Amino acid sequence: MRLHLLALLAKEPAHGYELKQALEQTFGSAYPSPNIGQIYVTLGRLEKDGLVRAVDVEQSNRPNKKVYYLTAKGREVLEIWVDEPTEGPRVRDEFFMKLVLAPLTGIADRMALINRQRRHYLSLMSDLNELLSRTPPTDRVAMLLIEGAMLHLQADLDWLERCQEDLA
Amino acid sequence: MNAVAKTVNLVKIYQDGAVPVPAVRGVDLQVEPGEFVAVMGPSGSGKSTLVHMLGGLDTRTSGEIWLDGKRVDTLSESAWALLRRKKIGFVFQFFNLVANMTVGDNVELPALLSGASPKVARRRRESLLAALNLTDRADAAPAQLSGGEQQRVALARALANEPALLLADEPTGNLDSRNTRDVLRLLGDVHKDGQTIVMVTHDARVASLADRVVSLFDGEIVDDGRIVRRRTGTAGEVIDLR
Numbered sequence: 064m065r066l067h068l069l070a071l072l073a074k075e076p077a078h079g080y081e082l083k084q085a086l087e088q089t090f091g092s093a094y095p096s097p098n099i100g101q102i103y104v105t106l107g108r109l110e111k112d113g114l115v116r117a118v119d120v121e122q123s124n125r126p127n128k129k130v131y132y133l134t135a136k137g138r139e140v141l142e143i144w145v146d147e148p149t150e151g152p153r154v155r156d157e158f159f160m161k162l163v164l165a166p167l168t169g170i171a172d173r174m175a176l177i178n179r180q181r182r183h184y185l186s187l188m189s190d191l192n193e194l195l196s197r198t199p200p201t202d203r204v205a206m207l208l209i210e211g212a213m214l215h216l217q218a219d220l221d222w223l224e225r226c227q228e229d230l231a
Numbered sequence: 232m233n234a235v236a237k238t239v240n241l242v243k244i245y246q247d248g249a250v251p252v253p254a255v256r257g258v259d260l261q262v263e264p265g266e267f268v269a270v271m272g273p274s275g276s277g278k279s280t281l282v283h284m285l286g287g288l289d290t291r292t293s294g295e296i297w298l299d300g301k302r303v304d305t306l307s308e309s310a311w312a313l314l315r316r317k318k319i320g321f322v323f324q325f326f327n328l329v330a331n332m333t334v335g336d337n338v339e340l341p342a343l344l345s346g347a348s349p350k351v352a353r354r355r356r357e358s359l360l361a362a363l364n365l366t367d368r369a370d371a372a373p374a375q376l377s378g379g380e381q382q383r384v385a386l387a388r389a390l391a392n393e394p395a396l397l398l399a400d401e402p403t404g405n406l407d408s409r410n411t412r413d414v415l416r417l418l419g420d421v422h423k424d425g426q427t428i429v430m431v432t433h434d435a436r437v438a439s440l441a442d443r444v445v446s447l448f449d450g451e452i453v454d455d456g457r458i459v460r461r462r463t464g465t466a467g468e469v470i471d472l473r
């Protein structure tokens with residue numbers, strides 16, 4: 064969450080609760096509802112690393128609130144994050160390892176593994192379908208996230224078929 | 232209640248080439264009323280051959296085919312034609328629309344052939360075209376349509392006679408994501424209303440609407456099971472955002 068908070072602070076200084084609200088407004092349902100405690104802990108670490116700094120703002124009748132802003136070093140870290148390409152999905156995943164190693168262990172055959180995995184992917188897809196139908200079209204960011212997840216799953220299924228043709 | 236479709240040790244060996252090709256090798260499949268079965272499998276695994284036999288569009292080499300409790304693999308071609316008109320809707324992998332008829336008439340004809348009144352057939356035509364976002368194209372000839380549009384017309388036509396069994400071979404093969412959404416919605420709706428469906432598909436979104444997935448490999452069923460529906464929550468919870 065470190066970099067997500069840095070990105071929000073690059074727009075304008077904010078206190079912890081404002082950051083929580085900004086995450087909610089920007090991502091809609093695409094972001095798991097952020098926990099305020101976690102936001103404060105993350106801000107504390109960012110401050111310790113010199114990426115943000117806080118000023119106390121006095122409030123009448125209430126404890127001071129801390130308003131955080133981005134430091135030059137923070138901006139630099141953020142720019143590096145934005146500029147560098149993001150890793151693609153991991154293809155050599157748990158399932159791949161099981162598939163390759165399974166025949167050696169004699170515990171399961173590949174066809175059975177592939178079939179089980181196919182059912183699993185399809186049930187994930189069915190969850191996503193249901194999710195998409197429940198997501199209001201105005202929640203554009205969430206729609207895109209779901210569609211992205213669906214396309215990834217389709218690719219996983221196509222790849223399973225390739226494995227079946229080649230290995231089984 | 233009878234199974235809508237059932238096969239017993241169904242075999243198809245194509246003998247027309249130099250070497251016989253075993254396309255379907257002993258398939259036992261039972262489809263219950265209202266069930267939506269997706270058929271998946273690699274290219275050449277026998278999916279089209281299987282659904283063609285279920286619809287009487289290809290003859291079996293051996294084994295049995297039953298529709299609604301009646302044995303049908305022994306029927307004559309004309310008896311099959313009659314049965315198809317009344318009970319089966321078919322969407323082909325390569326659509327097969329009647330070229331010299333308008334889109335609207337392509338959709339209306341099967342209902343008329345199956346004995347629906349002109350009024351009912353017309354109403355059905357209009358609701359199907361609307362559901363698939365094709366109302367504007369009703370007077371066009373199939374050749375004037377894009378692949379995706381023709382695919383949707385083929386689906387509308389297959390549903391026009393309110394068939395006991397909808398057989399579909401890759402009905403979303405030519406669709407972009409928006410049109411796939413229309414097709415998915417329609418399929419979901421007719422399935423909810425009790426439509427029995429056997430559908431060949433590579434599209435995981437389509438397959439995940441099904442109650443059950445049958446996987447073919449080399450002409451045999453290698454997996455047959457229900458799709459479990461489990462998780463609920465927001466997108467952020469269901470999809471990991473690390």
Ligand SMILES: Nc1ncnc2c1ncn2[C@@H]1O[C@H](COP(=O)(O)OP(=O)(O)OP(=O)(O)O)[C@@H](O)[C@H]1O
Nearest residue numbers: 245247248252254273274275276277278279280281
């Ligand atoms: N008319 C035919 N004559 C001879 N062989 C055929 C004929 N039709 C299909 N086959 C062969 O039967 C096997 C199964 O073909 P089928 O069309 O059922 O596969 P499929 O699973 O539908 O594949 P795809 O995903 O590519 O549509 C293939 O080996 C194919 O070459």
Ligand SMILES: [Mg+2]
Nearest residue numbers: 278279280324
């Ligand atoms: Mg085929």
